[in-house]
Amino acid sequence: MFRKIPTVKVLSYILIFMVFALKAEAVAPKYPAVREVRGVAWLTGKDGKRLSLRRPVVLREKALLETSLDGEVKVQLDEKRAITLLGAGELAIPVISWESGEAPVVILKTGQLHWQQKLQDKAAYNIALRSDLFEFIAPPGDYVLSIDPSKAVAGVKMFEGSMEFSALNGEDSAKVQSGQQVSFQGVLEGGEITYDILLKGKKIPRGRLTAVTSLDLKELSKASEAEKLRLKKEKLEKDRLAKAKALAAKEGAICQRPSGRFNECSWTCLSNPKKEKKACLVAASGVSCVRHRCNANGEWAEETVLDAEKGGSICKAQVVVGPCDY
Numbered sequence: 001m002f003r004k005i006p007t008v009k010v011l012s013y014i015l016i017f018m019v020f021a022l023k024a025e026a027v028a029p030k031y032p033a034v035r036e037v038r039g040v041a042w043l044t045g046k047d048g049k050r051l052s053l054r055r056p057v058v059l060r061e062k063a064l065l066e067t068s069l070d071g072e073v074k075v076q077l078d079e080k081r082a083i084t085l086l087g088a089g090e091l092a093i094p095v096i097s098w099e100s101g102e103a104p105v106v107i108l109k110t111g112q113l114h115w116q117q118k119l120q121d122k123a124a125y126n127i128a129l130r131s132d133l134f135e136f137i138a139p140p141g142d143y144v145l146s147i148d149p150s151k152a153v154a155g156v157k158m159f160e161g162s163m164e165f166s167a168l169n170g171e172d173s174a175k176v177q178s179g180q181q182v183s184f185q186g187v188l189e190g191g192e193i194t195y196d197i198l199l200k201g202k203k204i205p206r207g208r209l210t211a212v213t214s215l216d217l218k219e220l221s222k223a224s225e226a227e228k229l230r231l232k233k234e235k236l237e238k239d240r241l242a243k244a245k246a247l248a249a250k251e252g253a254i255c256q257r258p259s260g261r262f263n264e265c266s267w268t269c270l271s272n273p274k275k276e277k278k279a280c281l282v283a284a285s286g287v288s289c290v291r292h293r294c295n296a297n298g299e300w301a302e303e304t305v306l307d308a309e310k311g312g313s314i315c316k317a318q319v320v321v322g323p324c325d326y
Helices: 007-026 217-250 308-314
Strands: 033-038 041-044 050-052 063-067 072-076 082-085 090-093 105-117 128-130 135-137 141-148 153-160 162-166 173-177 180-186 195-197 203-205 207-209 264-270 288-294 300-306 320-323
Touching (some): 082 090, 162 180, 300 308
Parallel strands (some): 105 128
Antiparallel strands (some): 041 050, 041 063, 090 105, 141 153
């Protein structure tokens, strides 16, 4: 015979469980987080699903980011450091701490990576920047790293700050300072980057460092103006979000874009860019219905791609927000 547990005690257990669950959710890391998306971009998360990236999202466990020719994705690594994957690029963050959100390694597979960190800002932990041609601890500053595996070439353009740039495990390095650039020209054999293999599997790409040269004044001016414009847009966006947040708070909403209350769900129709968005035809090729839940942190989380039958009855051309369907 099983002893019947009083209803009050059961309710107490449920309440305690909910409190602990909310506390665990409330302390979830805020970083690294996608802050801006321009053009067409994709995110492959811990579940291995490649989805269109259209809105800010906190990255969990690991992430692979890709951009189209005219796409850009800005990721805030922490309060002090940000990276932007420029057009036609691919970047991997292989490990993200579940407890702290630390991402100790960033791998640039192809394209250009814009690193931004004020010179006076000290980082909470080191981040290694890697590619098939270089690897080093990221110094503070404003610079753009690049790699083109198809041409076996990598380099850096330094707008602010300085660094020692060298090939992967290479002995020769070049000091690059503000207003300068340098590159490493590797060797291709059979379409692949070639390496000299040393003891314990250590490899060094064959090739040579180019001479350090000055950046074009027009390029420096363009970068400066682009940064001013970015900061202006960032301030306007912060002001807009602050106003929206204040308004939403009055209405009881904690999630933004779209506005939603705690534990409400949103359903978004992600369609093929070539198709008109007159309707969300979930059964059509390249179209899917994605559900998110508004968590206690004020974030749209728990992304779930619904099947055609379920998604077709919920998703509309515009984002839908309401009580969750589970």
